[in-house]
Amino acid sequence: MHAFTLTKETKDQMIVAIQDYYLREKQEEIGNIEAGFLLDFFMEKLAPTFYNQGIRDAHQFVSEKVEDLFELEKMD
Incomplete structure (x- = not known):
């Protein structure tokens, strides 16, 4: 599996979210590096x-939709 990659903007937003969480939940400030x-x-x-x-969820959903296609078969 390939490593996950994020845009700089997305990574920056996630870092801010982690910092906000720490401040709100733990009353601790952590820096950008941490x-x-x-x-x-x-x-x-x-x-x-x-x-x-x-x-797995997507596979199950698509599999169910493929099964639904068989309901559209024409009967002789």
Whole structure:
């Protein structure tokens, strides 16, 4: 599997979201570097799990829709 890549803008937004979370939930300020390291960790260790679940969900959805196509068959 290829590594996840983000645009700079998206990565910057996620870093700000991590910083906001820490401030709101833990009353701690963390810098851009620390938040960036956390984001890198999440992307490397956690994101694949969510990605794979999304793939399984999409597969199930498409499979159900393909089965629905058979209902459109014409009977002789």
